[in-house]
Amino acid sequence: GRSDYPNQVNNVLCFPYIFRGALDCGATRITDEMKLACVTAIAELAEAEASDVVALAYEGQDLTFGPEYIIPKPFDPRLLAAIAPRVAQAAADSGVATRPITDMDAYRDKLGEMIYHTGFFMKPVFNKARANVRKVAYAEAGEPRVLRAVQAVVDEGIAQPVLIGDETAIARAVKQAGLRLQAGVDYTVIAAEADTTLQGTRLLKSGQVDALICGMTGSYDSHLEHVRNEIGVAPGAEVLAAMNALVLDKLTLFITDTYVNETPSAQELAAITRLAAEALQHFGLEPKAALLSHSSQGSSERPSARRMREARALLAEQSPELAVVGEIHGDAALSQEIRDIYGIDAGYTGSANLLVMPSLDAANILFNVLKVASGKGVTVGPILLGAAKSVHILSPSATVRRIVNMTALAAAQVV
Known part of the structure; x- marks a missing residue:
């Protein structure tokens, strides 16, 4: 169907979602009541703010309710969850x-899981965040993506947003985006100082907020320096590290260390593995870790292979309860069949879900290649491991959904 004029009704706006609801409930025919339910659901979206997906697709257009924008755009992902349940009912x-x-x-x-592919494995995190709502600060509150994420955070009840920025500028940006956020009701504002990440870490350190989200502008290392200096490493953590999750077609993989330690020592690799394994438990997952290398089970004596082998020995001694294999090739880490051929006992069955890489380069390259080649861009992170407080440094490419997911994780991790 074509849409040649503003507010032109396109059959793709409703037919797929009517059929979704009808098929899911086994409807024998489409009744007038089902059609009216569809129309009612669309009408309820009329004055709602445009979703982040639509805002990006129609960048530059005014998508606030008015003469040029009365009905949702045909490819608004919210239509599925709005229409299908009404039709089924x-x-x-x-x-x-x-x-x-x-x-x-x-x-x-x-x-919702069909719309947002991270929905299923993020569910335990969201439930924990909702159970004890925390104050989460945003260092880049003027970013449109952040404000759209804040709207979702408020709607989903996972945190109390604290925006670091200029109150007038934030209110203007909220209005321009057509959001429903109200200052003092849905969020509070703390006037920005010169460096908002530095300011955010100090707010976190003093206990004025419970968690911090930053990193949408600037370099990762510049934000990390403030976290390292103001927040520091948690007792017993030994090291800071970063981990990213990738939602692939057949499995979800966590990869570390993607941003912090260039060439971690064996002791640091063991510490990173422990921290990453602990983080997986927030997602309701039993960690199955693999220390990846070009070497497998002692086949190489090169320095990187020895570091991975020594890290495995340290983990066996210090954390015997963890299911860890290494050093091991990447294919064997993911395939029970390959491990069986070589007689490798990983301590777990099936695929590893936590890949510990020998260097920052290896981890970051693997993550970014898989993200584009196999992950359809569906990621969670970067997840900062080992900090004394709940803080996460995102990247300038972070989507609205990723910011929302990381907000939930930051809130859930507060102790």
Whole structure:
């Protein structure tokens, strides 16, 4: 279907979602009640702010409610979760549903996972964040992505946003984006000083906020320096490190250290593995770690192979409860069949879910290649490991959904 004029009704706006709801409840036909339910759901989105996906796709256009923007754009991802449940409920109410949906909240969650591919494995994190809502500060509050993320954070009830910036400029940006945020109700503002990340770390250190999100502008290292100097390393953590998660078609992988330690020592690798394994538990996952190398089970005596081998020995001694294999080739870490051929006992079955790399270069390159080649850009992180307080340094390419996910994680990690 074509859309040649503003507010032109396009069949793609409703048909896919009517059919989704009808198929999921086993409707025998499409009734007038189901059509009306679809129209009602679309009408309720009319005055809602445009989603981040739509804002990016139609960059430069005014997407606030008015003569040029009355109905949602056809490819607004929110249409699925808004229309399909209404249609399914209407089918049940009008007696044509052969499989009525009894738990509509669970159905909405399932649809949400279709929209946001990180939804399923982020669910335990979101639940923990909602259970004890924390104050999360944002160092780059003037960024449109941050404000859209803050709207989602408020809507999903996962944190109390604290925006570091100019109150007037933030209010103007909120209005320009067509967001529903209200100062003093949905968020509080702390006037920005020269360096907002430095300011944020000091707010975190003093206990005025519970967690901090930064990194949408500038270099990772510049933000890390403030975290290192103001927040420091948690007792027993030994080291700071970064980890990224990739949601792939068949599995989710966590890769470390992607940003902090250039060539970690064996002791640092062991510490990073422990920190990463602990972080996986926030996602409800049992860590299955692999120390990756060009070497496998002593096949090389090069320095990087020896470091990975020594790290494995330290983990066996200091953290025997962890399921860790290494040093090992990447394919063997992910394949039970390959390990069986070589007689390698990993201490776990199936694929590893935590890949510990021998260097920052290796970790960062692997993550970015997989992100584009296999992950469809669906990532979580960077997750900062080992800090004394809950703080995460994102990247300038962070999407709205990634900011929301990291906000939930930051809130969930507060102790």
